[in-house]
Amino acid sequence: MQETIVFSKGFSYHAANMLGEGRISPEEVEALAPRIRQAAAGVEKIRKEGWAKNHLSKDGNPEPIFFPRLPYPGSDSPNTPELLRKLVDWGAKTRAEEDAVVFCGVGGSYLGGKVLYDCCTSGYWAGQTAASRPEIFFAGNNVDPEDAEGIRIRLEAMARACREKQGRRLRVLLVPISKSGTTLEPTAAFLYFYGLLQDQGDLFQVDGTVVTDERMEQGPLNRLARKHGWPMFDVPNGVGGRFSVLSTPGMIVGAVLGMDLPELLRGAREMDQACRGDRLDTNPALLNAVLKFLGARDHGAVTEVFMPYAMRLKALGEWYVQLLAESLGKRKDREGNTVFYGRTPVVAIGTTDMHAQTQLHQDGRRDKAVQFLFIDSWKGRVKIRNSFPEIGEYAKYAGLDMGRALEVAMEANEEALASDRRMNALIRLSELNEYSLGQLFFFLMLSIAYEGELADVDAYDQPGVEIYKRLMGEKLKKR
Numbered sequence: 282m283q284e285t286i287v288f289s290k291g292f293s294y295h296a297a298n299m300l301g302e303g304r305i306s307p308e309e310v311e312a313l314a315p316r317i318r319q320a321a322a323g324v325e326k327i328r329k330e331g332w333a334k335n336h337l338s339k340d341g342n343p344e345p346i347f348f349p350r351l352p353y354p355g356s357d358s359p360n361t362p363e364l365l366r367k368l369v370d371w372g373a374k375t376r377a378e379e380d381a382v383v384f385c386g387v388g389g390s391y392l393g394g395k396v397l398y399d400c401c402t403s404g405y406w407a408g409q410t411a412a413s414r415p416e417i418f419f420a421g422n423n424v425d426p427e428d429a430e431g432i433r434i435r436l437e438a439m440a441r442a443c444r445e446k447q448g449r450r451l452r453v454l455l456v457p458i459s460k461s462g463t464t465l466e467p468t469a470a471f472l473y474f475y476g477l478l479q480d481q482g483d484l485f486q487v488d489g490t491v492v493t494d495e496r497m498e499q500g501p502l503n504r505l506a507r508k509h510g511w512p513m514f515d516v517p518n519g520v521g522g523r524f525s526v527l528s529t530p531g532m533i534v535g536a537v538l539g540m541d542l543p544e545l546l547r548g549a550r551e552m553d554q555a556c557r558g559d560r561l562d563t564n565p566a567l568l569n570a571v572l573k574f575l576g577a578r579d580h581g582a583v584t585e586v587f588m589p590y591a592m593r594l595k596a597l598g599e600w601y602v603q604l605l606a607e608s609l610g611k612r613k614d615r616e617g618n619t620v621f622y623g624r625t626p627v628v629a630i631g632t633t634d635m636h637a638q639t640q641l642h643q644d645g646r647r648d649k650a651v652q653f654l655f656i657d658s659w660k661g662r663v664k665i666r667n668s669f670p671e672i673g674e675y676a677k678y679a680g681l682d683m684g685r686a687l688e689v690a691m692e693a694n695e696e697a698l699a700s701d702r703r704m705n706a707l708i709r710l711s712e713l714n715e716y717s718l719g720q721l722f723f724f725l726m727l728s729i730a731y732e733g734e735l736a737d738v739d740a741y742d743q744p745g746v747e748i749y750k751r752l753m754g755e756k757l758k759k760r
């Protein structure tokens with residue numbers, strides 16, 4: 282069985298440490314062959330026809346699944362060439378006119394955009410970036426008053442400086458992003474900031490753009506956009522929040538940053554093409570899904586530690602947490618049997634969390650698979666100089682490349698876990714740019730889609746979040 286799949290364009294998936302003694306055996310994989318074929322066929326059906334087995338919307342109606350079409354702009358994709366142009370033009374106009382942009386979204390309407398922001402604003406970003414851009418804020422991903430106040434204080438300071446230096450009002454664009462248009466957190470943030478900025482008309486000029494489900498004509502954001510003439514971007518039918526990073530909720534953030542959106546989709550498209558068929562030696566997403574599925578089902582690896590060796594990729598870990606938790610954490614399978622499926626996602630950052638979590642990964646319950654992630658181009662950039670030659674303990678740091686130290690630490694972690702037969706796998710990217718991010722997002726989304734098929738659970742609904750929402754709604758009414 283293939284242990285490493287090198288996808289030629291700078292992406293590779295290394296599975297050797299998931300296999301072997303005390304871990305998954307080739308025989309187990311072999312025994313799963315009929316189900317693997319079914320899973321590949323299930324995802325292929327979603328690709329071709331847009332239907333996943335027994336999937337219904339929240340209202341109980343059949344709902345298509347269109348995320349596999351996102352990388353292929355065209356008439357049968359939620360991403361059309363016109364939409365991409367509209368996003369790019371909107372991004373350029375926003376950069377030219379606005380001083381600050383406040384995105385208000387939560388869950389899938391926040392996490393993907395935050396990944397794009399974090400990556401793109403890094404000095405090690407190898408992709409396209411706008412020369413200048415408005416200051417960007419993410420609100421509405423919580424109803425934490427302290428966080429909202431923090432943004433208010435910063436906006437007010439910016440506005441006062443703008444009045445003093447340029448004698449004009451600060452121009453702030455509010456962008457509520459919510460498919461349903463009624464989610465507590467983004468709605469609270471949008472209303473809070475709109476009221477606040479309107480009340481200080483001498484300091485602020487407020488603009489709006491909304492990202493919501495256009496088909497809900499009477500939805501609050503739709504009505505507001507019509508009334509105020511604000512631009513509106515559709516969260517397309519058949520694209521759920523956690524699969525929407527390559528759709529309007531994620532790409533609108535990329536558009537402000539001046540990212541190359543077609544390139545992001547190209548990376549996703551080429552990954553999609555590389556992840557077809559039922560052969561594990563050529564389909565890395567299927568291989569990843571099979572190993573994680575067998576690890577969880579037969580080897581107790583019901584926790585997945587997602588561990589990028591990059592501080593910047595913490596947001597990616599948080600995005601993956603929603604993808605894995607909401608997609609696979611299911612009470613029932615698609616035949617209605619109670620299965621309580623799912624893996625608990627945990628984010629760890631290397632090397633930081635080697636000093637906090639690795640003890641548990643190495644010696645704790647054997648209930649984990651660790652998914653490492655490493656970016657090669659971060660090596661060879663920061664050299665350490667030892668200014669204290671008289672201190673013997675520092676000698677080994679002299680001339681050390683910090684990126685190589687990061688890699689050595691990760692390799693040591695992989696090896697240490699493997700030496701105790703603890704499952705781990707590695708994704709390597711040659712560098713971080715739009716193309717490789719597109720690959721990575723799509724690899725992870727497809728892996729989850731394949732695993733949903735293997736476990737026979739609906740990866741596209743989230744019925745479990747309705748219970749607290751109902752209770753919260755009742756409580757909020759009473760207050």
Ligand SMILES: O=P(O)(O)OC[C@H]1O[C@H](O)[C@H](O)[C@@H](O)[C@@H]1O
Nearest residue numbers: 387388389390459460461464522
């Ligand atoms: O975009 P929205 O409708 O505001 O939804 C935002 C989030 O809300 C819910 O809690 C769902 O569980 C998430 O899947 C979704 O991403």
